Amino acid sequence: MYKCIIIDDEELARTLLETYVKKLDFLELKGSFENPLDALKLLKTEHIDLIFLDIQMPDLKGTDFAKLIPAETKVIFTTAYSEYAIQGFELNALDYLLKPITFERFLKAVNKLKADVVEIPKSESITVKSGYDLHKIKLADINYIESDSEYVVFHLDNRKIMSYQTLKSLEKSLPEALFIRVHRSYIVNKQHVTGLKGRDLILDTVTIPVSDSYYDTVKSTLF
Template identity: 70%
Template sequence: MLNCIIIDDEELARALLKSYVDKLNFLTCKGEFENPLEALSLLKNENIDVIFLDIQMPQLRGTDFAKLVPAQTRIIFTTAYSEYALDGFELNAVDYLLKPITFERFLTAVNKVNSTVEVSQNTSQTITIKSGYDLHKVKFEDIQYIKSDSEYVTFYTENGKIMAYQSLKSLEESLPPSQFMRVHRSYIINKAKVTGLKGRDLVIAATKIPVSDSYYEHVKETLFK
Protein backbone atom coordinates (compact mmCIF):
# COMPACT_ATOMS: atom_id res chain seq x y z
CA MET A 1 0.00 0.00 0.00
CA LEU A 2 1.30 3.45 -0.98
CA ASN A 3 0.34 6.63 0.86
CA CYS A 4 0.06 9.81 -1.18
CA ILE A 5 -0.95 13.46 -0.93
CA ILE A 6 -2.11 15.87 -3.61
CA ILE A 7 -0.90 19.49 -3.74
CA ASP A 8 -2.46 21.78 -6.33
CA ASP A 9 -3.98 25.25 -6.07
CA GLU A 10 -6.77 24.28 -8.52
CA GLU A 11 -9.74 22.50 -6.94
CA LEU A 12 -10.72 20.71 -10.15
CA ALA A 13 -7.21 19.38 -10.61
CA ARG A 14 -7.17 18.02 -7.06
CA ALA A 15 -10.59 16.41 -7.56
CA LEU A 16 -9.46 14.68 -10.76
CA LEU A 17 -6.33 13.24 -9.16
CA LYS A 18 -8.30 12.14 -6.09
CA SER A 19 -10.78 10.30 -8.34
CA TYR A 20 -7.85 8.49 -9.98
CA VAL A 21 -6.34 7.57 -6.61
CA ASP A 22 -9.68 6.14 -5.45
CA LYS A 23 -9.68 3.72 -8.38
CA LEU A 24 -6.49 2.01 -7.18
CA ASN A 25 -6.59 -0.37 -4.22
CA PHE A 26 -2.85 -0.02 -3.56
CA LEU A 27 -2.91 3.79 -3.27
CA THR A 28 -4.37 5.80 -0.36
CA CYS A 29 -4.79 9.58 -0.32
CA LYS A 30 -3.80 11.01 3.06
CA GLY A 31 -4.64 14.62 2.21
CA GLU A 32 -5.31 17.29 -0.40
CA PHE A 33 -3.76 20.75 -0.14
CA GLU A 34 -4.24 24.03 -1.96
CA ASN A 35 -1.29 25.62 -0.18
CA PRO A 36 1.88 23.47 -0.19
CA LEU A 37 3.07 24.89 3.13
CA GLU A 38 0.03 23.38 4.83
CA ALA A 39 1.27 19.92 3.83
CA LEU A 40 4.54 20.19 5.78
CA SER A 41 2.98 19.21 9.10
CA LEU A 42 1.48 16.04 7.64
CA LEU A 43 4.76 15.13 5.95
CA LYS A 44 6.49 15.47 9.30
CA ASN A 45 4.09 13.13 11.08
CA GLU A 46 3.05 10.65 8.39
CA ASN A 47 4.99 8.26 6.19
CA ILE A 48 4.11 9.54 2.69
CA ASP A 49 5.38 7.55 -0.28
CA VAL A 50 4.44 9.91 -3.12
CA ILE A 51 3.33 13.50 -3.67
CA PHE A 52 1.38 14.64 -6.72
CA LEU A 53 2.78 18.14 -6.86
CA ASP A 54 1.74 21.03 -9.10
CA ILE A 55 4.66 23.19 -10.18
CA GLN A 56 3.11 26.59 -10.80
CA MET A 57 1.35 27.75 -7.61
CA PRO A 58 0.97 31.29 -6.21
CA GLN A 59 2.11 30.47 -2.64
CA LEU A 60 5.24 28.48 -3.49
CA ARG A 61 6.53 26.83 -6.65
CA GLY A 62 6.39 23.07 -6.56
CA THR A 63 10.05 22.83 -7.55
CA ASP A 64 10.96 24.84 -4.44
CA PHE A 65 8.64 22.86 -2.18
CA ALA A 66 10.17 19.61 -3.42
CA LYS A 67 13.43 20.58 -1.71
CA LEU A 68 11.66 20.56 1.68
CA VAL A 69 10.19 17.06 1.63
CA PRO A 70 11.85 13.93 3.08
CA ALA A 71 14.32 12.32 0.70
CA GLN A 72 12.47 8.98 0.60
CA THR A 73 9.23 10.61 -0.58
CA ARG A 74 8.75 10.24 -4.33
CA ILE A 75 7.47 13.19 -6.34
CA ILE A 76 5.29 13.20 -9.43
CA PHE A 77 5.04 16.71 -10.82
CA THR A 78 1.82 17.89 -12.46
CA THR A 79 1.53 21.04 -14.57
CA ALA A 80 -0.12 22.60 -17.59
CA TYR A 81 3.21 24.00 -18.79
CA SER A 82 5.57 21.66 -20.63
CA GLU A 83 8.51 24.05 -20.23
CA TYR A 84 8.76 23.05 -16.56
CA ALA A 85 9.56 19.41 -17.34
CA LEU A 86 13.32 19.92 -17.18
CA ASP A 87 13.07 21.52 -13.72
CA GLY A 88 11.12 18.51 -12.53
CA PHE A 89 13.55 15.90 -13.73
CA GLU A 90 16.54 17.83 -12.41
CA LEU A 91 14.98 17.33 -8.96
CA ASN A 92 14.88 13.55 -9.54
CA ALA A 93 11.11 13.41 -9.88
CA VAL A 94 9.74 9.95 -10.64
CA ASP A 95 7.57 11.34 -13.43
CA TYR A 96 6.09 14.48 -14.96
CA LEU A 97 2.38 14.64 -15.88
CA LEU A 98 1.18 17.25 -18.31
CA LYS A 99 -2.39 18.47 -17.80
CA PRO A 100 -5.00 17.44 -18.77
CA ILE A 101 -3.96 14.13 -17.20
CA THR A 102 -5.53 10.90 -18.41
CA PHE A 103 -6.02 7.94 -16.08
CA GLU A 104 -3.75 5.78 -18.26
CA ARG A 105 -0.88 8.28 -17.97
CA PHE A 106 -1.54 8.64 -14.24
CA LEU A 107 -1.37 4.87 -13.78
CA THR A 108 1.94 4.66 -15.62
CA ALA A 109 3.46 7.21 -13.25
CA VAL A 110 2.10 5.47 -10.15
CA ASN A 111 3.45 2.12 -11.29
CA LYS A 112 6.91 3.67 -11.53
CA VAL A 113 6.62 4.68 -7.87
CA ASN A 114 5.31 1.26 -6.89
CA SER A 115 8.28 -0.51 -8.47
CA THR A 116 10.87 1.81 -6.92
CA VAL A 117 9.36 1.43 -3.43
CA GLU A 118 9.37 -2.37 -3.73
CA VAL A 119 13.00 -2.40 -4.84
CA SER A 120 13.98 -0.08 -2.02
CA GLN A 121 12.21 -2.17 0.63
CA ASN A 122 13.70 -5.42 -0.63
CA THR A 123 17.32 -4.47 -1.25
CA SER A 124 18.25 -1.28 0.57
CA GLN A 125 20.54 -1.39 3.59
CA THR A 126 20.87 2.39 3.62
CA ILE A 127 18.81 5.48 4.28
CA THR A 128 19.02 8.75 2.37
CA ILE A 129 18.86 11.71 4.74
CA LYS A 130 17.96 15.16 3.44
CA SER A 131 19.67 17.87 5.49
CA GLY A 132 18.88 21.28 4.04
CA TYR A 133 19.83 21.05 0.38
CA ASP A 134 22.28 18.19 1.01
CA LEU A 135 21.62 14.46 0.69
CA HIS A 136 23.49 11.93 2.83
CA LYS A 137 23.38 8.20 2.11
CA VAL A 138 24.03 6.39 5.39
CA LYS A 139 24.27 2.67 6.06
CA PHE A 140 21.87 1.38 8.70
CA GLU A 141 24.79 -0.27 10.48
CA ASP A 142 26.53 3.11 10.89
CA ILE A 143 23.60 4.72 12.75
CA GLN A 144 24.00 4.58 16.52
CA TYR A 145 20.78 6.34 17.54
CA ILE A 146 18.37 9.05 16.45
CA LYS A 147 17.17 11.88 18.67
CA SER A 148 14.10 14.06 18.12
CA ASP A 149 14.14 17.74 18.97
CA SER A 150 10.95 19.66 18.17
CA GLU A 151 10.45 19.50 14.38
CA TYR A 152 13.87 18.02 13.64
CA VAL A 153 15.73 14.77 14.20
CA THR A 154 19.46 14.24 14.57
CA PHE A 155 21.12 11.05 13.34
CA TYR A 156 24.13 10.11 15.47
CA THR A 157 26.40 7.99 13.28
CA GLU A 158 29.86 6.50 13.33
CA ASN A 159 31.03 9.53 11.32
CA GLY A 160 29.25 12.37 13.10
CA LYS A 161 25.80 14.00 13.32
CA ILE A 162 23.24 14.79 10.61
CA MET A 163 20.18 16.94 11.27
CA ALA A 164 17.01 16.58 9.18
CA TYR A 165 13.50 18.03 9.08
CA GLN A 166 11.45 14.91 9.82
CA SER A 167 9.38 13.37 12.60
CA LEU A 168 10.52 10.45 14.72
CA LYS A 169 7.18 8.76 14.05
CA SER A 170 7.66 8.69 10.27
CA LEU A 171 11.21 7.39 10.76
CA GLU A 172 10.02 4.64 13.06
CA GLU A 173 7.65 3.45 10.32
CA SER A 174 10.35 3.47 7.64
CA LEU A 175 13.31 1.92 9.51
CA PRO A 176 13.59 -1.91 9.67
CA PRO A 177 12.31 -3.09 13.09
CA SER A 178 14.82 -5.92 13.04
CA GLN A 179 17.58 -3.33 13.49
CA PHE A 180 15.95 -0.33 15.20
CA MET A 181 13.53 0.24 18.05
CA ARG A 182 11.83 3.16 19.79
CA VAL A 183 12.83 3.43 23.45
CA HIS A 184 11.57 6.91 24.31
CA ARG A 185 9.33 9.56 22.77
CA SER A 186 12.55 11.29 21.67
CA TYR A 187 14.84 8.36 20.82
CA ILE A 188 15.21 5.47 18.35
CA ILE A 189 18.22 3.24 18.85
CA ASN A 190 20.19 0.76 16.75
CA LYS A 191 19.88 -2.51 18.68
CA ALA A 192 23.33 -3.69 17.64
CA LYS A 193 24.99 -0.59 19.15
CA VAL A 194 23.70 -1.12 22.70
CA THR A 195 26.44 -2.18 25.12
CA GLY A 196 24.60 -2.02 28.42
CA LEU A 197 21.68 -0.92 30.59
CA LYS A 198 22.40 1.28 33.61
CA GLY A 199 19.29 1.90 35.65
CA ARG A 200 16.81 3.33 33.17
CA ASP A 201 19.45 4.31 30.58
CA LEU A 202 20.80 2.36 27.64
CA VAL A 203 24.50 2.77 26.89
CA ILE A 204 25.62 3.40 23.31
CA ALA A 205 29.20 4.53 22.63
CA ALA A 206 29.54 5.93 26.18
CA THR A 207 26.29 7.91 25.72
CA LYS A 208 23.31 7.26 28.00
CA ILE A 209 19.95 7.01 26.23
CA PRO A 210 16.89 7.34 28.51
CA VAL A 211 14.25 4.60 28.33
CA SER A 212 10.63 5.56 28.99
CA ASP A 213 8.63 3.53 31.52
CA SER A 214 6.28 2.36 28.77
CA TYR A 215 9.19 0.88 26.80
CA TYR A 216 11.34 -0.40 29.67
CA GLU A 217 10.09 -4.00 29.98
CA HIS A 218 10.06 -4.48 26.22
CA VAL A 219 13.62 -3.13 25.98
CA LYS A 220 14.84 -5.55 28.66
CA GLU A 221 13.11 -8.54 27.08
CA THR A 222 14.31 -7.69 23.58
CA LEU A 223 17.89 -6.65 24.23
CA PHE A 224 18.84 -8.46 27.43
CA LYS A 225 17.29 -11.94 27.33
Protein backbone atom coordinates (compact mmCIF):
# COMPACT_ATOMS: atom_id res chain seq x y z
CA MET A 1 0.00 0.00 0.00
CA TYR A 2 1.40 3.39 -1.06
CA LYS A 3 0.40 6.52 0.85
CA CYS A 4 -0.38 9.48 -1.39
CA ILE A 5 -1.64 13.05 -1.26
CA ILE A 6 -3.11 15.43 -3.84
CA ILE A 7 -2.14 19.09 -4.13
CA ASP A 8 -4.11 21.22 -6.56
CA ASP A 9 -5.76 24.62 -6.23
CA GLU A 10 -8.67 23.52 -8.45
CA GLU A 11 -11.46 21.64 -6.64
CA LEU A 12 -12.63 19.75 -9.73
CA ALA A 13 -9.10 18.50 -10.40
CA ARG A 14 -8.76 17.31 -6.80
CA THR A 15 -12.11 15.55 -6.91
CA LEU A 16 -11.22 13.71 -10.12
CA LEU A 17 -7.90 12.49 -8.74
CA GLU A 18 -9.55 11.47 -5.46
CA THR A 19 -12.00 9.33 -7.47
CA TYR A 20 -9.17 7.69 -9.41
CA VAL A 21 -7.13 6.97 -6.27
CA LYS A 22 -10.10 5.30 -4.55
CA LYS A 23 -10.42 2.85 -7.45
CA LEU A 24 -6.99 1.37 -6.73
CA ASP A 25 -6.44 -0.83 -3.70
CA PHE A 26 -2.68 -0.23 -3.61
CA LEU A 27 -3.09 3.54 -3.06
CA GLU A 28 -4.15 5.11 0.24
CA LEU A 29 -5.18 8.76 0.12
CA LYS A 30 -3.85 10.60 3.19
CA GLY A 31 -4.93 14.07 2.22
CA SER A 32 -6.14 16.42 -0.51
CA PHE A 33 -4.91 20.00 -0.36
CA GLU A 34 -5.74 23.27 -2.09
CA ASN A 35 -2.73 25.01 -0.54
CA PRO A 36 0.69 23.32 -0.82
CA LEU A 37 1.82 24.93 2.43
CA ASP A 38 -0.83 22.95 4.30
CA ALA A 39 0.54 19.75 2.74
CA LEU A 40 4.02 20.56 4.09
CA LYS A 41 2.68 20.23 7.62
CA LEU A 42 1.56 16.66 6.91
CA LEU A 43 4.87 15.76 5.29
CA LYS A 44 6.67 16.74 8.50
CA THR A 45 4.70 14.20 10.55
CA GLU A 46 3.97 11.33 8.14
CA HIS A 47 5.82 9.46 5.41
CA ILE A 48 4.18 9.91 2.01
CA ASP A 49 5.16 7.72 -0.95
CA LEU A 50 3.57 9.72 -3.76
CA ILE A 51 2.32 13.26 -4.41
CA PHE A 52 0.00 14.25 -7.26
CA LEU A 53 1.23 17.80 -7.65
CA ASP A 54 -0.22 20.60 -9.75
CA ILE A 55 2.45 22.86 -11.22
CA GLN A 56 0.65 26.17 -11.73
CA MET A 57 -0.64 27.34 -8.33
CA PRO A 58 -0.94 30.92 -7.00
CA ASP A 59 0.97 30.67 -3.71
CA LEU A 60 3.74 28.24 -4.64
CA LYS A 61 4.47 26.53 -7.94
CA GLY A 62 4.54 22.75 -7.87
CA THR A 63 8.04 22.72 -9.34
CA ASP A 64 9.25 24.83 -6.41
CA PHE A 65 7.32 22.74 -3.89
CA ALA A 66 8.95 19.58 -5.25
CA LYS A 67 12.33 20.91 -4.13
CA LEU A 68 11.12 21.02 -0.51
CA ILE A 69 9.94 17.42 -0.11
CA PRO A 70 11.96 14.34 0.95
CA ALA A 71 14.02 12.81 -1.86
CA GLU A 72 12.36 9.41 -1.48
CA THR A 73 8.86 10.83 -2.07
CA LYS A 74 7.77 10.36 -5.67
CA VAL A 75 5.98 13.08 -7.62
CA ILE A 76 3.51 12.90 -10.48
CA PHE A 77 3.02 16.41 -11.86
CA THR A 78 -0.40 17.46 -13.12
CA THR A 79 -1.07 20.57 -15.19
CA ALA A 80 -3.08 21.97 -18.07
CA TYR A 81 0.03 23.48 -19.64
CA SER A 82 2.23 21.17 -21.72
CA GLU A 83 5.12 23.65 -21.73
CA TYR A 84 5.90 22.65 -18.13
CA ALA A 85 6.63 19.04 -19.04
CA ILE A 86 10.37 19.45 -19.56
CA GLN A 87 10.77 21.34 -16.30
CA GLY A 88 8.84 18.62 -14.49
CA PHE A 89 11.03 15.83 -15.78
CA GLU A 90 14.17 17.81 -14.94
CA LEU A 91 13.07 17.41 -11.32
CA ASN A 92 13.06 13.62 -11.78
CA ALA A 93 9.27 13.31 -11.62
CA LEU A 94 7.79 9.83 -11.80
CA ASP A 95 5.47 11.03 -14.55
CA TYR A 96 3.70 14.07 -15.96
CA LEU A 97 -0.08 14.14 -16.52
CA LEU A 98 -1.66 16.67 -18.84
CA LYS A 99 -5.18 17.75 -17.94
CA PRO A 100 -7.87 16.62 -18.59
CA ILE A 101 -6.53 13.37 -17.13
CA THR A 102 -8.10 10.09 -18.21
CA PHE A 103 -8.15 7.09 -15.87
CA GLU A 104 -6.15 5.04 -18.37
CA ARG A 105 -3.34 7.61 -18.39
CA PHE A 106 -3.55 7.96 -14.60
CA LEU A 107 -3.20 4.18 -14.22
CA LYS A 108 -0.15 4.08 -16.47
CA ALA A 109 1.48 6.76 -14.34
CA VAL A 110 0.87 5.16 -10.95
CA ASN A 111 1.98 1.75 -12.21
CA LYS A 112 5.41 3.31 -12.62
CA LEU A 113 5.46 3.65 -8.84
CA LYS A 114 5.20 -0.14 -8.49
CA ALA A 115 7.71 -0.73 -11.26
CA ASP A 116 10.14 1.69 -9.64
CA VAL A 117 10.06 -0.27 -6.40
CA VAL A 118 10.76 -3.67 -7.99
CA GLU A 119 12.99 -2.42 -10.76
CA ILE A 120 15.39 -5.02 -12.12
CA PRO A 121 18.86 -3.78 -13.12
CA LYS A 122 18.89 -3.07 -16.84
CA SER A 123 22.07 -5.12 -17.17
CA GLU A 124 20.40 -8.32 -15.91
CA SER A 125 19.79 -10.71 -18.78
CA ILE A 126 19.14 -14.31 -19.78
CA THR A 127 20.66 -16.41 -22.53
CA VAL A 128 18.15 -17.95 -24.92
CA LYS A 129 18.91 -20.69 -27.44
CA SER A 130 17.16 -20.37 -30.79
CA GLY A 131 18.11 -23.10 -33.23
CA TYR A 132 21.91 -23.11 -33.29
CA ASP A 133 22.14 -19.51 -32.10
CA LEU A 134 22.44 -18.06 -28.61
CA HIS A 135 20.82 -14.71 -27.77
CA LYS A 136 21.57 -12.65 -24.68
CA ILE A 137 18.36 -10.78 -23.87
CA LYS A 138 18.00 -8.07 -21.23
CA LEU A 139 15.05 -8.90 -18.98
CA ALA A 140 13.84 -5.31 -19.11
CA ASP A 141 13.56 -5.56 -22.91
CA ILE A 142 11.09 -8.46 -22.83
CA ASN A 143 7.50 -7.25 -23.23
CA TYR A 144 5.88 -10.67 -22.92
CA ILE A 145 6.51 -14.35 -23.64
CA GLU A 146 4.05 -16.48 -25.57
CA SER A 147 3.72 -20.26 -25.75
CA ASP A 148 3.60 -21.72 -29.26
CA SER A 149 3.19 -25.50 -29.10
CA GLU A 150 6.59 -26.84 -27.94
CA TYR A 151 8.22 -23.45 -28.35
CA VAL A 152 8.09 -20.09 -26.60
CA VAL A 153 8.30 -16.73 -28.35
CA PHE A 154 10.02 -13.79 -26.68
CA HIS A 155 8.35 -10.56 -27.81
CA LEU A 156 10.74 -7.62 -27.69
CA ASP A 157 10.15 -4.07 -28.91
CA ASN A 158 11.36 -4.65 -32.46
CA ARG A 159 11.86 -8.39 -32.85
CA LYS A 160 10.77 -11.86 -31.79
CA ILE A 161 12.94 -14.78 -30.70
CA MET A 162 11.64 -18.36 -30.73
CA SER A 163 13.14 -20.95 -28.41
CA TYR A 164 12.52 -24.68 -27.96
CA GLN A 165 11.32 -24.95 -24.35
CA THR A 166 8.10 -24.87 -22.34
CA LEU A 167 6.57 -21.85 -20.69
CA LYS A 168 6.37 -23.77 -17.42
CA SER A 169 10.10 -24.48 -17.28
CA LEU A 170 10.93 -20.91 -18.31
CA GLU A 171 8.67 -19.45 -15.64
CA LYS A 172 10.85 -20.94 -12.88
CA SER A 173 13.94 -19.13 -14.16
CA LEU A 174 12.38 -15.66 -14.39
CA PRO A 175 12.36 -13.23 -11.42
CA GLU A 176 8.90 -12.93 -9.85
CA ALA A 177 9.55 -9.26 -9.17
CA LEU A 178 9.46 -8.56 -12.90
CA PHE A 179 7.35 -11.28 -14.56
CA ILE A 180 3.93 -12.78 -13.93
CA ARG A 181 2.03 -15.67 -15.49
CA VAL A 182 -1.39 -14.48 -16.67
CA HIS A 183 -2.51 -17.36 -18.88
CA ARG A 184 -1.40 -20.87 -19.77
CA SER A 185 0.05 -19.32 -22.92
CA TYR A 186 1.43 -16.01 -21.64
CA ILE A 187 3.95 -14.55 -19.21
CA VAL A 188 4.16 -10.74 -19.15
CA ASN A 189 6.65 -8.16 -17.97
CA LYS A 190 4.95 -6.22 -15.16
CA GLN A 191 6.71 -3.02 -16.14
CA HIS A 192 5.00 -2.98 -19.54
CA VAL A 193 1.44 -3.34 -18.19
CA THR A 194 -0.62 -0.19 -18.64
CA GLY A 195 -4.14 -1.35 -17.82
CA LEU A 196 -6.73 -4.07 -17.33
CA LYS A 197 -9.87 -4.06 -19.48
CA GLY A 198 -12.28 -6.82 -18.58
CA ARG A 199 -10.23 -10.01 -18.81
CA ASP A 200 -7.51 -8.47 -20.97
CA LEU A 201 -4.23 -6.93 -19.91
CA ILE A 202 -3.09 -3.90 -21.87
CA LEU A 203 0.62 -3.73 -22.64
CA ASP A 204 1.11 -0.45 -24.48
CA THR A 205 -0.59 -1.33 -27.83
CA VAL A 206 -0.87 -5.09 -27.23
CA THR A 207 -3.77 -6.92 -25.56
CA ILE A 208 -3.03 -10.13 -23.60
CA PRO A 209 -5.85 -12.40 -22.33
CA VAL A 210 -5.99 -13.23 -18.62
CA SER A 211 -7.44 -16.66 -17.80
CA ASP A 212 -9.90 -17.18 -14.93
CA SER A 213 -7.37 -19.17 -12.87
CA TYR A 214 -4.88 -16.29 -12.89
CA TYR A 215 -7.26 -13.32 -12.82
CA ASP A 216 -7.43 -12.73 -9.04
CA THR A 217 -3.65 -12.99 -8.67
CA VAL A 218 -3.05 -10.67 -11.60
CA LYS A 219 -5.49 -8.05 -10.29
CA SER A 220 -4.15 -8.08 -6.73
CA THR A 221 -0.51 -8.06 -7.83
CA LEU A 222 -0.66 -5.44 -10.58
CA PHE A 223 -3.59 -3.28 -9.53
